[in-house]
Amino acid sequence: MEFSLTKEEEQDALESYIQFLKQPSISATGEGIMETADLLNSLFQQAGIKTAVRKTDGHPIVTGEYNTGAARTILVYNHYDVQPVDPLNEWRHGPFSADIANGRVYARGAADNKGTLIARLLGFKKFLEEKAAGLNFKFLVEGEEEIGSPHLERFIRDNATTLHADAVIMEGGGLDAKGRPQIILGVKGLLYLQLDISIGERDLHSSNAVITENAAWKLLNVLSTIKGSDGHVLVPGFYDDVKPLREEYLSMVDTYDIDPSDLERSLGVTRLTKKTRKEVALALFNEPSCNIDGLASGYSGTGAKTIVPAKAFAKLDFRLVPDQDPQKILQLLRNHLAKVGFEGEIKVLSSEFPVRSPSNTALVTALKNSAAKIYGKQSCLIPNSPGTQPMSLFTHVLGIGEAVSAIGAGGPLSAVHAPNENVEIDLFYKAILHSAQFFYEYALANPGPSPLEK
Amino acid sequence: MEFSLTKEEEQDALESYIQFLKQPSISATGEGIMETADLLNSLFQQAGIKTAVRKTDGHPIVTGEYNTGAARTILVYNHYDVQPVDPLNEWRHGPFSADIANGRVYARGAADNKGTLIARLLGFKKFLEEKAAGLNFKFLVEGEEEIGSPHLERFIRDNATTLHADAVIMEGGGLDAKGRPQIILGVKGLLYLQLDISIGERDLHSSNAVITENAAWKLLNVLSTIKGSDGHVLVPGFYDDVKPLREEYLSMVDTYDIDPSDLERSLGVTRLTKKTRKEVALALFNEPSCNIDGLASGYSGTGAKTIVPAKAFAKLDFRLVPDQDPQKILQLLRNHLAKVGFEGEIKVLSSEFPVRSPSNTALVTALKNSAAKIYGKQSCLIPNSPGTQPMSLFTHVLGIGEAVSAIGAGGPLSAVHAPNENVEIDLFYKAILHSAQFFYEYALANPGPSPLEK
Numbered sequence: 001m002e003f004s005l006t007k008e009e010e011q012d013a014l015e016s017y018i019q020f021l022k023q024p025s026i027s028a029t030g031e032g033i034m035e036t037a038d039l040l041n042s043l044f045q046q047a048g049i050k051t052a053v054r055k056t057d058g059h060p061i062v063t064g065e066y067n068t069g070a071a072r073t074i075l076v077y078n079h080y081d082v083q084p085v086d087p088l089n090e091w092r093h094g095p096f097s098a099d100i101a102n103g104r105v106y107a108r109g110a111a112d113n114k115g116t117l118i119a120r121l122l123g124f125k126k127f128l129e130e131k132a133a134g135l136n137f138k139f140l141v142e143g144e145e146e147i148g149s150p151h152l153e154r155f156i157r158d159n160a161t162t163l164h165a166d167a168v169i170m171e172g173g174g175l176d177a178k179g180r181p182q183i184i185l186g187v188k189g190l191l192y193l194q195l196d197i198s199i200g201e202r203d204l205h206s207s208n209a210v211i212t213e214n215a216a217w218k219l220l221n222v223l224s225t226i227k228g229s230d231g232h233v234l235v236p237g238f239y240d241d242v243k244p245l246r247e248e249y250l251s252m253v254d255t256y257d258i259d260p261s262d263l264e265r266s267l268g269v270t271r272l273t274k275k276t277r278k279e280v281a282l283a284l285f286n287e288p289s290c291n292i293d294g295l296a297s298g299y300s301g302t303g304a305k306t307i308v309p310a311k312a313f314a315k316l317d318f319r320l321v322p323d324q325d326p327q328k329i330l331q332l333l334r335n336h337l338a339k340v341g342f343e344g345e346i347k348v349l350s351s352e353f354p355v356r357s358p359s360n361t362a363l364v365t366a367l368k369n370s371a372a373k374i375y376g377k378q379s380c381l382i383p384n385s386p387g388t389q390p391m392s393l394f395t396h397v398l399g400i401g402e403a404v405s406a407i408g409a410g411g412p413l414s415a416v417h418a419p420n421e422n423v424e425i426d427l428f429y430k431a432i433l434h435s436a437q438f439f440y441e442y443a444l445a446n447p448g449p450s451p452l453e454k
Numbered sequence: 455m456e457f458s459l460t461k462e463e464e465q466d467a468l469e470s471y472i473q474f475l476k477q478p479s480i481s482a483t484g485e486g487i488m489e490t491a492d493l494l495n496s497l498f499q500q501a502g503i504k505t506a507v508r509k510t511d512g513h514p515i516v517t518g519e520y521n522t523g524a525a526r527t528i529l530v531y532n533h534y535d536v537q538p539v540d541p542l543n544e545w546r547h548g549p550f551s552a553d554i555a556n557g558r559v560y561a562r563g564a565a566d567n568k569g570t571l572i573a574r575l576l577g578f579k580k581f582l583e584e585k586a587a588g589l590n591f592k593f594l595v596e597g598e599e600e601i602g603s604p605h606l607e608r609f610i611r612d613n614a615t616t617l618h619a620d621a622v623i624m625e626g627g628g629l630d631a632k633g634r635p636q637i638i639l640g641v642k643g644l645l646y647l648q649l650d651i652s653i654g655e656r657d658l659h660s661s662n663a664v665i666t667e668n669a670a671w672k673l674l675n676v677l678s679t680i681k682g683s684d685g686h687v688l689v690p691g692f693y694d695d696v697k698p699l700r701e702e703y704l705s706m707v708d709t710y711d712i713d714p715s716d717l718e719r720s721l722g723v724t725r726l727t728k729k730t731r732k733e734v735a736l737a738l739f740n741e742p743s744c745n746i747d748g749l750a751s752g753y754s755g756t757g758a759k760t761i762v763p764a765k766a767f768a769k770l771d772f773r774l775v776p777d778q779d780p781q782k783i784l785q786l787l788r789n790h791l792a793k794v795g796f797e798g799e800i801k802v803l804s805s806e807f808p809v810r811s812p813s814n815t816a817l818v819t820a821l822k823n824s825a826a827k828i829y830g831k832q833s834c835l836i837p838n839s840p841g842t843q844p845m846s847l848f849t850h851v852l853g854i855g856e857a858v859s860a861i862g863a864g865g866p867l868s869a870v871h872a873p874n875e876n877v878e879i880d881l882f883y884k885a886i887l888h889s890a891q892f893f894y895e896y897a898l899a900n901p902g903p904s905p906l907e908k
Contacts, residue, residue, distance in 0.1 A: 148758070188661065192758045201722035206771050207642065207841035209745035210737035211717070211726045216746035216768075220674050221683040229675040263665070268655035268764075272665045283664035291663035292670035293761050294753035298746065299769060304602065304646045304803040306771050306842075307747050310722075314670075315753060317660050317760050349758040387661035388760075 002373050003126055003436045010429055014105075016043070017118045017428060021098040021107035025114075027081035027147045033059045036080050037143060040117075047125050049139065056144075056151040063159075064139030066124070073136035074442065075165035075394065076124075078117040079145035082109035083417045090419035104422040111410030113171045115423045116431065117141065119409050120169075123435020127443075130436075135443035138165050145171075148350075149390050156393045167363045167402045167442075168394045174408030175427065176380045178257060181371040181434065183364060184405040185249075186384030187391045189320030189354030191329050192293075195219065195337075196313045197344035203298065206306040215312035216297035218343075223314060225340045226333075227290045231273065233318075235336045238288070241323045245286050248359045249383035256281040256382065284386040289319045315349075319388065326351040353392035356384045357402035362445040367406050370437035374430055407434050456827050457580055457890040464883055468559075470497070471572045471882060475552040475561040481535035481601045487513045490534050491597060494571075501579050503593065510605040513597030517613075520578070524588030528896065529619035529848065530578075532571040533599035536563035537871045544873035558876040565864030567625045569877045570885065571595065573863050574623075577889020581897075584890075589897035592619050599625075602804070603844045610847045621817045621856045621896075622848045628862030629881065630834045632711060635825040635888065637818060638859040639703075640838030641845045643774030643808030645783050646747075649673065649791075650767045651798035657752065660760035669766035670751035672797075677768060679794045680787075681744045685727065687772075689790045692742070695777045699740050702813045703837035710735040710836065738840040743773045769803075773842065780805040807846035810838045811856040816899040821860050824891035828884050861888050 005013065020043070025036035037053045037060045044051035049064040059081065067073075085095040085108050093099040093106040100106075109115070124137065140163065142152055156163060173182045199213040227233050245253065260272055260280055274280045293316065298309030318329060330348060337346065358364075359381060371379045385405065394400045409431040415421045459467065477493055478486035491507045491514045498505035503518040513535065521527075539549040539562050547553040547560040554560075563569070578591065594617065596606055610617060627636045653667040681687050699707065714726055714734055728734045747770065752763030772783060784802060791800065812818075813835060825833045839859065848854045863885040869875045 190760075192760070199723055204721055204723070205841065206743075206745045206747060207738070207773065207839070208721060209743040209771075209773065210741045210840070211728050211734050212721060212723050213725075213727060214746055216749045217681065217683075220677055220746070220749075223674055224678045224683075227671065229671075229678075267658055267662060267666060269653055269658070269666050271667075273667060274665045280665050284661070287664045289660075289663040291660045291760075291762060292668055292674070292752065293660060293759055294755075294763065295670045295674075295749055295751040295766065296754040297749040299748035300750040300767075301748075304769065304771070305747055306644075306646065306745075308745060309748065312749065313754075315758065317663075317758070319661065319663065385661070386664070387659065 059143030066137040070134030111414035115409035119431035126436035127439040172405030174410035186356035191326040192350035203307040219312040366441035518593030520591040527590035565868035569863035573885035580890035581893040626859035628864035634834040640810035646804035657761040673766040820895035
């Protein structure tokens with residue numbers, strides 16, 4: 001069984017896509033958020049999904065449920081909000097015009113994440129038409145992903161029972177540079193915190209530097225005990241729970257297609273700290289890091305001002321890998337800071353567990369098989385993203401055994417978060433078919449008692 | 455011979471003082487600068503001084519000369535500009551009303567430096583009336599001291615011949631907490647620079663932290679090679695030219711009246727890095743320092759932003775003591791930075807030699823003797839200010855053998871640079887008499903051929 005679209009179906013799909021893209025939904029400003037949630041709600045209803053627009057303390061979350069009484073349930077996570085459009089003057093098409101040019105649709109959200117969302121919804125409808133196999137669906141579409149999902153955890157904790165599922169398909173995971181569908185099996189974890197130091201009430205004339213402390217030096221001296229100049233994190237115990245990559249993930253490292261020189265160019269840096277392709281891949285997938293995101297103290301205007309700064313702060317993020325636990329890392333850091341005599345304040349701004357799902361599962365097999373049928377290519381499996389998504393809300397909070405990012409409509413030229421975001425129309429159609437095919441393969445692999453098959 | 459003022463002379467002096475204070479002269483904004491320079495010019499003319507308002511690339515410098523053909527010439531340095539008046543709502547009197555209350559005159563500049571300037575001018579007139587002794591005078595009054603004297607060095611270099619003198623009386627050096635006139639024999643030197651580091655064109659997503667450098671960490675690693683966490687400067691050779699205090703200065707340390715606990719309170723810091731009175735005094739007078747004035751990199755807004763910062767900078771000042779040479783220190787630092795692999799930019803923002811004048815001179819003797827006569831107190835001698843003034847322009851650029859800060863109209867309650875700046879009227883009169891008496895004593899100690907004595 002292989003899914004396909006007629007010309008009429010393609011035309012209808014494109015119209016739905018364009019209609020959805022024309023509706024702005026900028027979470028940073030709130031523009032069009034309510035309208036988009038309502039529009040999505042009605043699209044879900046038209047597809048036969050039991051749907052609701054759920055209030056949060058921020059933008060609403062649209063949930064959907066389609067229960068056939070099947071043994072297995074898949075949770076589909078997406079977001080309906082988009083990034084702001086600045087710089088507007090760099091757009092060749094209106095960001096909400098959804099113009100078509102060169103076989104592509106141009107719009108903010110074309111790839112991230114409206115294209116993927118609509119493709120999954122249309123794939124779901126296609127799957128249902130076949131009445132081929134039983135699978136229960138839950139949909140969770142938030143409106144704050146682009147501003148850091150500040151209300152998602154609360155919502156998931158409050159609705160843990162009704163959101164439970166056997167596996168989660170997250171957003172992300174489009175095509176790689178060779179056009180291969182990516183299957184990203186997890187994310188790095190994150191511990192983000194701010195260290196604040198104060199040596200007194202106000203900045204002092206710097207002639208006092210010989211008799212007073214200096215907040216900037218104190219901060220700097222503390223930071224240099226956290227990480228060595230070789231990049232190694234010096235907090236005792238930091239690496240204790242880092243698991244070496246298992247064989248199944250190591251083979252993904254071996255085939256991961258990345259060129260260090262290309263990467264230097266695209267990142268715009270003088271040099272990478274890792275030399276070979278393999279070192280880069282291993283670092284991206286399984287090396288935890290301690291990064292300074294920001295640092296400020298004293299005078300930062302032009303010219304000279306002679307002061308001893310009274311205050312200083314640093315923003316730090318630790319990217320974590322399995323099985324590092326952000327709460328345990330925080331405790332190790334607190335112990336370390338106490339030991340080196342840190343006298344400031346520690347503010348925790350964000351905390352996420354790392355996730356790495358198994359690759360030998362029915363879910364991943366269904367993703368690979370469906371990708372091969374639709375794209376005629378092998379999938380590109382990745383142990384985990386080098387970045388962080390709120391994936392652990394599903395795996396660690398809801399206790400779902402596997403979560404992957406896959407079936408994205410975007411590709412390497414999609415200019416996500418940038419001007420002229422776009423998706424190739426053919427790839428949008430393929431994302432619909434990939435979604436339908438995946439649901440089908442996954443349902444077949446997990447037949448169980450299904451009303452559809454009766 | 456002891457100078458005194460009649461009631462009428464006091465009244466006239468007070469009126470001149472008030473008239474001058476009512477004229478704003480804020481160098482930071484330029485408000486009233488030209489008017490003040492012109493007013494000063496006419497006050498000098500009325501006193502019989504050959505005067506000129508000299509253009510610079512900034513605010514004008516008022517110069518004056520009174521040549522009697524005497525063997526010795528004294529150069530009197532002051533400034534006619536004042537600090538801004540913010541916060542205005544904390545003033546109990548208009549900052550340019552020059553109100554009198556509780557025996558004090560309240561105005562911006564009452565002490566720093568208009569009070570001292572007018573007292574010296576009136577002291578000069580008083581001295582001339584006595585026709586007692588011969589002394590040549592040069593006056594240099596700049597209008598940019600409160601913004602760092604950006605055009606003074608150029609002016610002094612361009613007018614080196616006409617500005618030459620045997621000794622310099624700088625501004626500063628008012629009364630200490632016990633009402634003793636201070637004689638400050640020098641200043642610390644200064645090397646102020648900015649270190650800039652860039653690792654690429656733009657900030658990167660912090661998932662790249664495992665494969666790229668980080669401008670903030672690079673800067674921090676470099677800074678930690680410049681100074682140890684114990685406060686010791688690690689640049690090889692930095693301390694080589696630091697001279698131990700000679701006996702004459704050590705005795706000043708022994709009698710320097712400062713209480714570490716009081717100092718903690720007045721600076722508003724948790725603790726000092728020096729414990730005893732003597733340690734504090736020694737550090738203030740003869741310990742060079744490396745101070746971070748400012749530090750900035752990456753994201754400094756509220757909340758979390760996950761980036762690898764592409765740029766970072768630090769502003770650093772080194773306070774120097776005799777015989778450290780800022781240009782030599784700069785070279786040592788450049789060598790050190792090259793050795794530790796610093797790959798950024800070094801911008802020099804300011805450079806001043808340290809100065810410490812001898813204490814066993816006719817100048818200092820005249821200052822002490824005149825102070826004893828007018829105030830009935832011993833002077834408080836200080837080897838050098840813990841801060842920096844452009845004193846080395848006189849000693850190192852003009853090659854004048856001694857320069858001191860003394861005969862200031864202000865006292866410990868004068869609230870210099872703060873709201874409600876003020877001077878006790880009696881102390882203003884004393885500053886006039888101290889000036890006249892000092893000129894007299896100094897002229898006598900250096901009689902030479904004087905037309906006045908003919």
